[in-house]
Amino acid sequence: xxxxxxxxxxxxxxxxxxxxxxxxxxxxxxxxxxxxxxxxxxxxxxxxxxxxxxxxxxxxxxxxxxxxxxxxxxxxxxxxxxxxxxxxxxxxxxxxxxxxxxxxxxxxxxxxxxxxxxxxxxxxxxxxxxxxxxxxxxxxxxxxxxxxxxxxxxxxxxxxxxxxxxxxxxxxxxxxxxxxxxxxxxxxxxxxxxxxxxxxxxxxxxxxxxxxxxxxxxxxxxxxxxxxxxxxxxxxxxxxxxxxxxxxxxxxxxxxxxxxxxxxxxxxxxxxxxxxxxxxxxxxxxxxxxxxxxxxxxxxxxxxxxxxxxxxxxxxxxxxxxxxxxxxxxxxxxxxxxxxxxxxxxxx
Numbered sequence: 001x002x003x004x005x006x007x008x009x010x011x012x013x014x015x016x017x018x019x020x021x022x023x024x025x026x027x028x029x030x031x032x033x034x035x036x037x038x039x040x041x042x043x044x045x046x047x048x049x050x051x052x053x054x055x056x057x058x059x060x061x062x063x064x065x066x067x068x069x070x071x072x073x074x075x076x077x078x079x080x081x082x083x084x085x086x087x088x089x090x091x092x093x094x095x096x097x098x099x100x101x102x103x104x105x106x107x108x109x110x111x112x113x114x115x116x117x118x119x120x121x122x123x124x125x126x127x128x129x130x131x132x133x134x135x136x137x138x139x140x141x142x143x144x145x146x147x148x149x150x151x152x153x154x155x156x157x158x159x160x161x162x163x164x165x166x167x168x169x170x171x172x173x174x175x176x177x178x179x180x181x182x183x184x185x186x187x188x189x190x191x192x193x194x195x196x197x198x199x200x201x202x203x204x205x206x207x208x209x210x211x212x213x214x215x216x217x218x219x220x221x222x223x224x225x226x227x228x229x230x231x232x233x234x235x236x237x238x239x240x241x242x243x244x245x246x247x248x249x250x251x252x253x254x255x256x257x258x259x260x261x262x263x264x265x266x267x268x269x270x271x272x273x274x275x276x277x278x279x280x281x282x283x284x285x286x287x288x289x290x291x292x293x294x295x296x297x298x299x300x301x302x303x304x305x306x307x308x309x310x311x312x313x314x315x316x317x318x319x320x321x322x323x324x325x326x327x328x329x330x331x332x333x334x335x336x337x338x339x340x341x342x343x344x345x346x347x348x
Contacts, residue, residue: 011035014072014083016065016116017090019046021199022132022191025239026087031055033243038083040068041090050198065090065112073123082124085246088116089132092164102160109167117178128185128246131175135192135259135302136165145305148190148255172255179253187251189242192259192304196235196324197331207232210270211329214279222285226267229301233260234319244313251312257304260317276325 013030017023018039023046030037036057041048042064051060061068076082090112092105113131120129138146139154139162152169155162172188179186193206201209213220238258245251264272270283309315 011084012081013037013085013087014040015087015089016040016112017046017088017132019043019048019050019060020089021046021050021196022194022235022238023087023089024050024198025196025235026089026242027051027058029239029243030085031057035085038072040065045202047198066115069115069119073119076123083120083127084124085243086116086120086124086127086129087132087242087246088113088130091132091168099160102163106163106167109164110170113171114174117174117184121178121182121184125182125184128187128252129175130242130246131171131186131188133172133188133190133255134164134168135190135257135304137169137172137190138302139165140299144301145261145303146257147305148257148308176253176255185246185252187245187253188255189245189258190255190304191238192257192302193230193232194235194238194259195232195328196319197327199235199328206230206266207269207273207325208328208332210273211277211325211332214273214277214281215329215332217280219284220270220274220279220281222266222270222283224266224285224287226270226283226285227265228299229263229265229303230269231260231263231303232269232321232324233258233317234324237317237319241309241313241315244315245309248313254308254312256309256312257306258309258315259304259306261304261306262321263301263303264321272321273325276322277329 013035015023015027015030015037018027018037019041023039023041027037027039031052034057038059038061039051040061040063043062048060048062052058092101092108120127135146137152138150139152141150141153143150154165175186175188178184195207199205199208201212210220241258245256267283273279274281274283306315
């Protein structure tokens with residue numbers, strides 16, 4: 001069944017964190033199909049330059065979600081049409097940010113998700129709602145690949161590294177409870193290492209750090225022994241499947257892994273960046289205790305089982321890692337040029 005038969009001709013969509021890396025690509029996707037899109041983002045980690053400068057149907061609210069939801073609820077109560085689709089992508093992102101500010105990360109992830117769920121229940125009860133979760137939810141599980149119904153194991157509460165995993169797990173519990181108790185059309189997506197254009201390395205994201213170093217000719221720093229493996233998926237593949245997940249009844253009330261399922265070690269990823277960009281950078285290993293303050297635990301492997309997502313919407317990633325590296329490098333080069341010209345970071 002096509003999207004047109006499932007939804008109104010002109011959908012109203014809300015995207016929290018829509019000026020961020022994944023959110024901005026999703027916003028472009030929604031606008032391209034003719035939706036009216038409201039973006040709420042306080043730009044704490046997002047950038048307004050990620051959004052199209054003038055797009056029919058786009059409303060950008062630069063504010064925190066807690067401050068904005070009462071206004072949106074009042075607009076609906078006053079006769080504004082409720083949102084048909086809600087994508088909740090606003091969250092604390094990146095290992096570095098979580099370690100540097102565990103209080104803010106926990107409060108952002110848990111409190112804002114609760115507020116959004118209450119808003120949807122009261123103001124837009126028929127809306128389809130996507131909650132962005134994370135592969136971190138699996139914690140220290142050693143079962144490979146990760147399956148959505150696997151048990152999870154976390155480290156002690158004295159290690160803040162695991163607070164992000166717990167906060168995203170609580171988000172999932174809340175969302176599923178709203179589905180069970182109030183009938184909300186909730187879909188949960190556990191993201192696995194989404195990468196691509198507009199991603200920055202400021203918050204510990206590995207691929208942009210590697211690419212930035214390769215472009216600058218400085219050492220590409222790999223933490224640990226470099227043999228830990230991850231699976232990467234281009235943000236454009238991710239953004240394209242999210243609306244399909246909300247439009248598929250079989251996805252409602254369920255959790256889905258979302259990412260690629262081809263593993264690569266961090267040392268090989270660094271070498272792939274170096275080769276793809278013809279960089280002179282050396283690849284250098286450093287221990288975790290030099291990269292992060294205090295003891296840091298990392299997973300040796302992180303690989304999703306995509307069986308459930310493939311069965312529901314036929315998902316298959318299309319972008320190669322080499323294409324993603326090249327496109328990310330091109331974006332970083334253009335961003336540097338814009339910054340030097342005084343364009344980057346302007347507020348509309």
